[in-house]
Amino acid sequence: MVFVKDWEDFEIAAEAMYMQNPKTCRYSMKYIHSKGAVLLKVTDNVKCIQYKAEIMPDLKKIEKFTGNLMGHMASRE
Amino acid sequence: MVLLDNSSFIISLEKLATQARNDSSFTITFKRFDGHNKPTPREGRPPLPTPEEYMCLVRAQMKSKKISTVVKQEDVPKMMVMYAQFMKSNMDGLKRVKKVKSKAKAAKG
Numbered sequence: 001m002v003f004v005k006d007w008e009d010f011e012i013a014a015e016a017m018y019m020q021n022p023k024t025c026r027y028s029m030k031y032i033h034s035k036g037a038v039l040l041k042v043t044d045n046v047k048c049i050q051y052k053a054e055i056m057p058d059l060k061k062i063e064k065f066t067g068n069l070m071g072h073m074a075s076r077e
Numbered sequence: 078m079v080l081l082d083n084s085s086f087i088i089s090l091e092k093l094a095t096q097a098r099n100d101s102s103f104t105i106t107f108k109r110f111d112g113h114n115k116p117t118p119r120e121g122r123p124p125l126p127t128p129e130e131y132m133c134l135v136r137a138q139m140k141s142k143k144i145s146t147v148v149k150q151e152d153v154p155k156m157m158v159m160y161a162q163f164m165k166s167n168m169d170g171l172k173r174v175k176k177v178k179s180k181a182k183a184a185k186g
Binding site: 027030036053056058067072 | 094097098099100102103104105106107108109110129130131132133148149150152153156157160161164165167168170171172173174
């Protein structure tokens, strides 16, 4: 349960984790309006990384990242 | 758990998000889905066939309400557009950061 501070680090680590273990890897996001925060979590039951987004520009990055990951998940590999 | 198609999933998701706005939160999970909805057979039994293509299972939860959808490969771009729209309109509680330029202007004026 590690909160990664830097977005780039999180993105790289998350994709690497998925590539390593696509079968059990899952990605979840939790939005808490009252706190104005989005919590991202990627885990493969062994490792777990998290990221806390509190500012607007992060949302754009999350959007792109989610699209990438969904593309990876729904593929022929 | 209610399995919905992609567009009705987004519509229900918007409803959940509106309900969660005041004092609650909602979670969305993405996972690869191989099309099997039964467990992996034990050793010595014939294994499940390898799927030709994988899909993406999206689940959402708000308190005790749960919905889910399966996104196929050809639907990913369409789904992403809808999801981006959803994020923009419902995850709007984040802090806005003022651009450095406008700050400099404000300081001048």
